[in-house]
Amino acid sequence: MDALSAAFVLVADPYVLWVVLASSLFGMFVGAMPGLTATMATALLVPVTFFMPPVPALAAIVSATTMAIFAGDIPAAMLRMPGTPASAAYTDESYAMARKGQLDLNLGTNLVFSVVGGLFGVAVLIVAAPLLAEIALNFSSYEYFWLAALGLSCAVLIATLDPLKGFVSLLLGLAIGTIGIDPAAGFPRFTFGTVELMQGISFIPAMIGLFAISEILRSSVAMEGGFEAVEGKVGSIFKGIGAVARRYWFNVLRGSVIGTVIGALPGAGADIAAWISYAVSKRFSKEPEKFGTGHLEGIVDATSANNSALGGAWIPALVFGIPGDSITAIVIGVLYMKNMNPGPMVFIQNPQFIYAVFLIFILANLLMLPLGWAAIKSAKVILRTPRNVLVPLILIFCVVGSYAMTNSIYGVVVMLAMGIAGWLLEENGFPVAPIILGLVLGEMFEQNFMTSMIKSDGSFLAFFERPIAGVLGGLTVAVWGLFAYKAVRGLSGLRAATA
Amino acid sequence: MTQFTRRGLIASIAAASAAGTLSRESFAQAAYPSRPLTLVVPWGAGGGTDATARIVGALLEKDFGQPVNVVNRTGGSGVVGHSAIATAAPDGYTIGMVTVEITMMHHQGLTELKPTSYAPLALMNEDPPGVQVKGDSPYKTVKDLADAIKAAPAGKFKASGTGQGGIWHLALIGWLQAMGLKPDHVAWVPSNGAAPAMQDLAAGGIDIVTCSVPEGRAMIDAGRAKSLAIMAAERNPMFKDVPTLNEALGINYSVGAWRGIAGPKGLPADVQARLVAGLKKAYESKEFTDFMTNRGFGIKWADPQAFAAFMEDGDQKMGAAMKAAGLAKA
């Protein structure tokens, strides 16, 4: 328990608390602004966290994302525009409630059950991560190979609406990841003799390009000043929440569980969690006909789910170095920069940092209650921020952030190239999140394959010999079997439809 | 921001006259260094090289009275950062930490850069490799392990610690050759640095890790790995119980990963003299010695001439070893 008390000391540092507060306000703002996502908030925070010690750096990311996911609900209800994609699943429902005059009840519900869902996700993280880390200490390259394979498979299977295009994105991400020195033989691939390309496609500038620059390109041609909020004053938002909790307690639990599990699955984050739990809620509701008319039930499920997904996503990120969503993909980059290489070793080497992250998660979720209340109260002012000033400033932040990652103009070049590519891909219905997963997991996948082959003297059987590796391998094969089954069925369905 | 306080002005005049370059031109520029310096590190933030560079940077900053920004230029197995140092303007405002890889990369055909591409300033550190095995390994001494390796067929034992052709790979090759074995008698499993290799060792994926002892410290302290020997002339004061190869096997083989400071070729003589003086002062400071010994890092000094000779010697040894192992580009 020494580590726990050390963690308390780390978190109680006034500097850390100041960082938590400042990044919470930042996260609230970014989340509430339509077009600025929680992932983007994290990407913009990275250059700032670069020179911080590990604990405040992680605190900044945890607090900002926690707030951003909730804050996305505010413009969803007021403007029918989700602040972040995580609120998209129930934006229409929320807006319908607001128009029925139930804006207060809607925002109160969103706030309170975001806090509850968030705390649930953290609780699972606190219990599961150290247990999994103990098991993961015995993982060799075989197990890591299968984990990477499983992560890549999940990304295609559940994380995208169009599996074919999702798969293309993933393959493109993996292909981009092969640029640079190869992880086994040390040979420079696809560098065309340039020194800069030997470092590979730097991950965070690529991320800033894919998520932020492509968004700036889109909004540069959709610039309409500020936003006009719905009529109606915000009153006392906590009225009637007790009744909601009594009526829908099971929905809160179910949403939180689904959210945590989906968050923990690689490649799928808060937005998918919200969509799935909303669909589940409707499927099992006693009154599904009310969904879509401003009914609270589905919102309770989904708003719990998207916040619990945040904590869930940290489980594979911390224990295996496999991101649960695009936010933790960035977190892994930050951990590497702080020499806290994610993996079971970090639980032995720096347990106090891990506990500090847990404490900050709890703190941020509790802080969300007063800050969320304040954000709701001042929402109309926040939403009046002129976008024509904001967008150019974000562009400059992106440039500085990318530059700071490589300490050279190379980062900005990568950012621009990936920004244009991301914009083009999204225009054509290719999701960009799998690209990031491919970039993060590609090296892990290839390196562990190559080292396993060297260790086993070229025998494929060795991949199934160790017990855990065998189970993970079987699971991966099963996932692909399911995928093939679905694809075949989908294809015959398509034929029937076109015939 | 340059501040023209009276004391600053007097100090710069004094420094300029001391360097013997007082003239109208240098009066306008003040004495070197008159603005912030950049110290390029070819490896990632948080690692051993980064930590060493940051303490050197902090001590130089104190001596020079100018900020010294440590800038990580990572990737490409060190090529990117080493290239940034060599191609910087030779004005003394960009220097960098060069590492043992500069004597190895050009043999592999990764770059044209070699030790002579730099103006060497000072050698600061050298760490010898160790021989680490799993915590519950049957081999209690390095002699047990050596005997088992000799008795086993080629390729049976697997070792790791860094990438293919990296410094710890060459350490293994050198050790095997010193025992009269072939360079590939123990198979090398490339890894992404010492930490993942130590984890794979603890997980039972590989048999030996030949990284330096301080790099394996976390696993050793946790009891999941143990160090059987170090390939050095003397024991490390932080790890007194670990014998040298010479003591245990009578093999006199030592090779190490070193770190030094260098600038781009063509540094003006007065700038170089000022930098070497600052580095010497940093090296001799108590802060530096305490910092390095606490982490178990070895300290080793060489002035520019000796450092150049040291690199040249290492370059030839590495070239020969890599050629023998088939790692060098023909």
Next chain:
Amino acid sequence: MRANDAVVGVLLIVIAAAMVAYTATFPAFPGQRYGPALFPRLLGAGIILCGAALVVRGLAARRMGEAWIAAGDWTREPGKPLTFALVLACLVGYILVSESLGFIVTAAAILAVLFWRFQVRPLLVLPLAVASSLVVHWFFASLMRVPLPRGILDSIL
């Protein structure tokens, strides 16, 4: 800009084929059956298969009357294509001149151009651009020690 899936598919196949062809120059891994070329080749094969599937899908959509390439609605609105090009030009410009002009000058110029284009009140454009670039430089270069290029302001910083 939205292209028919068949167009995208053909493009992907061409890129992947070039990638696979290039791996022929990669050396073998000494003593191993698989070398650095294996993984890019597998990926290339995967992309080619997916590209083929996209071509099939795109041709089906084409028969239903989809255009080969359709530009977004905004391209027909006056001024919008220019705005879009201006944002890209600002980024390319930063890459080209920031090293010689320095961060503060380049960033202020970019901000001024974009503020002007996005119709910020004319009197505010310059003060806002200069003040923001100074603040960003102060925060990142002085506090965070990011080595932002100093350029022509080198002597007075």
